[in-house]
Amino acid sequence: MRLKERKTGFTLAELLVASAIAALLSAVTWSILIENTKGNMRSEFRRRLHQDWNQATSLLQSEIAMSDWINSTNVSDSDIPEGKCELLKDSNSRLKLQMHLVGALPKIIYGTRTIGSLPDNHRNKWMGSPNDGILIRCGPEREIGPDGKAQYRNGTYQESVILDNLNLSSGDGLEIIQEQEGQKLVQFTLSMNEEMRESSSQSIRTKTFGSSAVSKINDIQHIPSETSVCQTICTSKDINCGHGTITLLNTSERLYVDHYGGSVFGTTTICTNRSVRSGDGMRGGNRNYVMDGEPTPNRSGNSGVVLEGGIIGRNILLGTSNDDTLKGGESNDGLIGRGGRDFLFGGNGNDNFVPWPSISKQNDDVDVDGGEGYDRVYLNGRKSSYSLNTCSISSCNIRSSAAGTLYLTNTEMVIYNDQVENLEP
Numbered sequence: 001m002r003l004k005e006r007k008t009g010f011t012l013a014e015l016l017v018a019s020a021i022a023a024l025l026s027a028v029t030w031s032i033l034i035e036n037t038k039g040n041m042r043s044e045f046r047r048r049l050h051q052d053w054n055q056a057t058s059l060l061q062s063e064i065a066m067s068d069w070i071n072s073t074n075v076s077d078s079d080i081p082e083g084k085c086e087l088l089k090d091s092n093s094r095l096k097l098q099m100h101l102v103g104a105l106p107k108i109i110y111g112t113r114t115i116g117s118l119p120d121n122h123r124n125k126w127m128g129s130p131n132d133g134i135l136i137r138c139g140p141e142r143e144i145g146p147d148g149k150a151q152y153r154n155g156t157y158q159e160s161v162i163l164d165n166l167n168l169s170s171g172d173g174l175e176i177i178q179e180q181e182g183q184k185l186v187q188f189t190l191s192m193n194e195e196m197r198e199s200s201s202q203s204i205r206t207k208t209f210g211s212s213a214v215s216k217i218n219d220i221q222h223i224p225s226e227t228s229v230c231q232t233i234c235t236s237k238d239i240n241c242g243h244g245t246i247t248l249l250n251t252s253e254r255l256y257v258d259h260y261g262g263s264v265f266g267t268t269t270i271c272t273n274r275s276v277r278s279g280d281g282m283r284g285g286n287r288n289y290v291m292d293g294e295p296t297p298n299r300s301g302n303s304g305v306v307l308e309g310g311i312i313g314r315n316i317l318l319g320t321s322n323d324d325t326l327k328g329g330e331s332n333d334g335l336i337g338r339g340g341r342d343f344l345f346g347g348n349g350n351d352n353f354v355p356w357p358s359i360s361k362q363n364d365d366v367d368v369d370g371g372e373g374y375d376r377v378y379l380n381g382r383k384s385s386y387s388l389n390t391c392s393i394s395s396c397n398i399r400s401s402a403a404g405t406l407y408l409t410n411t412e413m414v415i416y417n418d419q420v421e422n423l424e425p
Contacts, residue, residue: 049165049192056135056163057190060097062150063108064186067099069332069350069374072176072186079107085138085159092117093136094172097188100332100350101140105152105267106288106314108139112166112173126164132193133166133173167191223378223415224334226357228318230271234296241271241296248282250274267313271296276320278303284310284329292318294338304340309333314349328371340364346371346410353377355406359385362400370410377408383416393423 064070075095080088087093088111097110115123116130126134141156166173170191177187234241238250246268267288272295280303282291293305304322309315309329317326321339328335332349339361344353350373355366359380368377379386379398387399396408408414414421 049194052163053190053192059137059162060110060188060190063099063101067101067108068352069100070178070186071098072096072178075109075111077109080109080138081106081157084157085109085136087113087118087122087159087161088136088138090117096172096174097176099139101152105140106157108137110162110174111136111138112168114168115164126161128165128193131168132164133168134161135163135166135174135190136160137162163190163192165193167193223380224316224336224352224354226318226336226338226354228271228290228292228316229269230273230292230294230296231298234271234273237297237299238274241273245269245271248272248274272305273297276303276305281306281308283308284313284315286310286312288313288315290316290318293324294318294320304342309347332373337366342366344368346373346375348372350374351376353411356380356400356404359400359402362402362404365405365407367407368409368411370408370412372410374413375411376413376415377406377411378415379406380417382418383421386416391421391423393425396423 075098077089077093077095079098088095088109090113093111093113095109095111099108101108112133112135114131114133115126115128118126118134123130128134137160139157140152141158142150143153145151171189173191175189175191177189229243230241230245233243233245234247239247240249241247248270250273267290268284269290269292270282271292274295276293276295280293282293282305284291287310289310291307291309293307302322304320304324306325306327307317307319308327309317311329312331313329314331315329315333316336317328317333318336319326319338319340319342323340323342324337325343325345326335326337327345328347328349328351330348332351333346334352334354335344335346336354336357337344338357341364342355344355344366346353346369348371351370353368353370353375355368355377356362356364356379362380381401385401389397391397391408391414393412394409396411396414398406398408398414400406408423412423414423
């Protein structure tokens with residue numbers, strides 16, 4: 001008997017089962033691909049977050065280390081010039097940290113602000129929900145110098161968003177821990193959101209990537225130099241020294257410079273390339289100043305000068321080899337005597353004084369009145385080279401081995417080559 005031939009192929013039921021299995025495998029594969037993609041995105045997000053946090057922390061630590069004073073309580077935007085840093089100089093901002101750098105550079109201010117409070121043209125630029133925040137820096141512009149190192153560009157002032165996706169629920173995103181103003185060790189916590197929100201409407205607070213860092217204020221600076229750029233650029237007598245400076249030139253009249261104008265964040269350097277006579281001097285306005293009263297190049301004056309710093313900005317005032325009177329302004333100034341019977345008045349702010357530029361010039365008496373603020377006096381030589389009477393902040397007499405006496409009032413610290421002495425009230 002002949003067997004009936006079997007037909008080849010799949011039945012409809014088999015095809016349906018195979019299609020269902022293929023669809024299931026495709027769905028599982030697609031789900032795995034999606035989860036892998038999400039995992040890669042999360043890993044990349046965390047890598048980017050850690051990198052951004054490290055960069056911001058390094059910047060904060062470096063600027064704290066270069067400061068000789070910081071303020072983390074009652075920070076005011078009054079130090080921000082008009083028309084500058086509009087994102088930070090706003091009622092929606094939370095000012096967190098203010099730093100004073102050495103020299104005539106303007107102060108640096110850090111603050112935070114919610115993304116939702118930003119102007120429309122800024123709101124969509126940053127990562128995070130409307131309730132998350134950004135970290136803003138307002139201060140002198142940083143640049144890479146000829147030696148490849150970061151430096152500050154004098155006369156410039158800028159606002160920069162340093163970090164986004166801040167968790168403002170923890171210390172407004174940037175929490176500063178400092179027992180007292182000007183304390184050398186500063187601890188800060190910078191908080192960021194560690195997880196991505198998968199939708200803008202997600203209301204659950206994500207984990208916080210917060211870590212503390214400790215930085216040390218460079219509280220003790222090197223003794224400020226008794227020279228300025230004027231000694232370098234003023235190479236010929238009685239001509240304009242150029243290089244963007246103001247030059248006091250030879251004139252038949254007695255000259256008292258009263259220089260106003262400009263914004264507070266710029267720095268004006270004034271060189272004296274003329275003979276100095278009794279009654280000569282300079283008085284600043286609303287800027288940062290470097291005022292050099294010593295006649296250049298390489299000549300001594302026959303009279304002292306009166307130098308008065310800008311009333312708002314920060315000043316470096318350098319006297320002559322004769323009897324001078326130097327008066328600081330409202331901010332943090334540096335007053336440097338160059339010999340003679342000098343009178344140095346700091347005024348407000350945290351001021352630095354160099355009453356004797358070298359040991360060989362310590363044969364003249366000098367009066368220093370620090371005024372308000374935390375004021376420091378720098379002396380060449382070891383402490384054993386000087387003799388002190390009973391010293392306090394209100395009164396201290398220091399006699400040098402060259403027979404000159406330094407009379408201090410309202411001064412908190414004396415810095416020698418080998419040690420530091422904090423004066424008591």
